[in-house]
Amino acid sequence: MTATVPSPDVLRAPLVVEFPFTRSLGPVQSAFLTGLREGLVLGVKTSDGTVMVPPVEYDPRTAEEIRELVEVGATGTVTTWAWNGLPRPNQPLDTPFAWVLVTLDGADTALLHALDAPGPESVRTGMRVRVRWAAERTGAITDIACFEPYEGPAGPGAAPHAGVFAEPVTGIVAPARLDYTYSPGRAQTAYISGLSEQKTIGERCPSCHKVYVPPRGACPTCGVATTDQVEVGPAGTVTTYCIVNIKARGLDIEVPYVYAHIALDGAGLALHGRIGGIPYDQVRMGLRVEPVWTEGGRYPDHYRPTGEPDADYDAYKELI
Amino acid sequence: MPRTSRHARDVAVVAFAQSDHLRRTDELSEVEMVMPVLHQVLARTGLKAGEIGFTCSGSSDYLAGRAFSFTMTLDGVGAWPPISESHVEMDGAWALYEAWVKIQTGEADTALVYSYGKSSPGPVRDVLTRQLDPYYLAPLWPDSVALAALQAQALIDAGETDEPSLAAIGARSRAAAEANPHAQLRGPVPQGDYQVRPLHTGDCPPIGDGAAAVILAAGDTARRLCERPAWITGIDHRIEAHGLGLRDLTDSPSTRTAAERAGVFDAPVDTAELHAPFSSQEVVLRKVLGLGDGVAVNPSGGALAANPVMAAGLIRIGEAAARIHRGESDRAVAHATSGPCLQQNLVAVLEGDPA
Ligand SMILES: [Zn+2]
Secondary structure, three states, X not given: OOOOOOOOOOOXXXXXXXXXXXXXOOHHHHHHHHXXXXXXXXXXXXXXXXXXXXXXXXXXXXXXXXXXXXXXXXXXXXXXXXXXXXXXOOOOOOOOEEEEEEEEOOOOOOEEEEEOOOXXXXXXXXXXXXXXXXOOOOOOHHHEEEEEXXXXXXXXXXXXXXXXXXXXXXXXXXXXXXXXXXXXXXXHHHHHHHHOOOOEEEEEOOOOOOEEOOOOOEEOOOOEEOOEEEEEOOOEEEEEEEEEOOOOOOOOOOOOEEEEEEEEOOOOOOEEEEEOOOOHHHOOOOOEEEEEOOOOOOOOOEEEEOOOOXXXXXXXXXXX | OOOOOOOOXXXXXXXXXXXXOEOOOOOOOHHHHHHHHHHHHHHXXXXXXXXXXXXXXXXXXXXXXOOOOHHHHHHHHOOOOOOOEEEEOOOHHHHHHHHHHHXXXXXXXXXXXXXXXXXXXXXXXXXXHHHOOOOOOHHHOOOHHHHHHHHHHHHHHOOOOOXXXXXXXXXXXXXXXXXXXXXXXXXXXXXXOEEEEOEXXXXXXXXXXXXXXXXXXXXXXXHHHOOOOEEEEEEEEEEOOOOHHHOOOOOOHHHHHHXXXXXXXXXXXXXXXXXXXXXXXXXXXXXXXXXXXXXXXXXXXXXXXXXXXXXXXXXXXXHHHHHHHOOOOOEEEEEEXXXXXXXXXXXEEEEOOOO
């Protein structure tokens, strides 16, 4: 096995991606999930009589729209299984369990879920199981807490169901969170490390000699690695700007303020930053600015006028 | 001329390059990982980035953990002056399909196809659950190994394999990978404990980072760029119903249909590069592709030796083509998959000119 020890020189930080996907339901999925909330399992019957559980809205073989709902049993038969000795976060049970595909009594297709069983020896294909309902049900697949072994008579089979409920579930919110460890790579590590010393480090393309800041490791024009590190700035020139009139949530800056493109001296392209220390309506193209660092800040808080004369337009027109 | 081409234009893989596939590459951003591979594949043809007619890439924002992540690697292809470019949020094999279509339309004579994935930053088993049906499956977080294990048990129940046979597939793959300097796992690897029973560690792919690139070219351009082009005489991809419980997991009708349409069964193949991240999936693919003992299956080591997500399928096409380039194969089948339990499958037939 290849070594898994991370390189000590590279920066890394936790990166959490979290999102609550809000999804609307069609008539069939709505009936199915509302049925789960009410403690019963619905499927759909295709034109050839196949009962699909969980239900789909279109026959995967013919693409015909399917709307004929039926109620099936909460008991069924395992068609295949896999023993999960080390449950992962968010899975239905936090103790070892079996993943199972279960064909419920009255259904012709199988539903994926978890089976609570004492160990792999107690699970086999063909074993009988029944739904264990969640204590609190909201209209989601997790209203089935899991399956459990069941020694009893088979259910009565599929029975017609109108699929009509009071207060049907019309949507689900599916929260998801993924935890990453982000590493910015060689070029951006050098840039971020430079900022910690209040230096702005760009990288020069060996082919076209343009200095990229922040560097991403490649010259997008030449498609080659940028390798030579170059300190740019600290002063620079406003190449263009805009006046922000809408306050962003959580941002402690009075509006209006100016956000500008700033070509640091020696850089081959402009980066962007806020302009402070001057009334917003006096900012102009060609204004000479320098970074202002706050105590413990990891990047310039804003840029302020240096007091030098404005740069000549020809000096920065290539960088707009 | 390729022997069995049935398309408007003769299109070939003329060059292939790949990174060394590693457990982690923290010191490299995605573009830093991809760029050397792009330079290698261009160098093999002598083409400059600006001479490529069409560029298409495959990758996944969910692996990267951020939106529009593919735009970062565009810096590595020299996208100025503006180039004709596209991206698929899929394995690069599907990017190759798009590029092949582009050449068939006559809008390009050459194409650069690349793909990459870094699985090291996130928990890839959990990340891949986000590609599942969001109503019935994703809320249960069934991970990629669990879903493959359900398929493996179905095969065992059907009498089509058993645990020792599965272990032998992993062992054979990693032994083959000893000749592949890019592979992540080479040589003997302990079969290990159950990950999700019946699959052991040795039945599962390594988790790692990597990239690959190929260059496609049409007709005489291909002959000029490559001594023995690997002509794509057929290519097709198919998908099956989304619901796992609707499918017979011991079969892969989508692979069979794609193979028929690609012409796999028109003549014998001598090489098969199969994208089977789990040992049990090779059992299914061998069956539906009708591969006999005389066929060299995954001489590169396959996905059990290196499985950079989003690149492993493109690598199968590249490895098959490289064998034709080297004269080690005359007619090869390459397969790529995406989704749980072989849900989506792409099949290509590659042929070299007769000696
Ligand atoms: Zn350059």
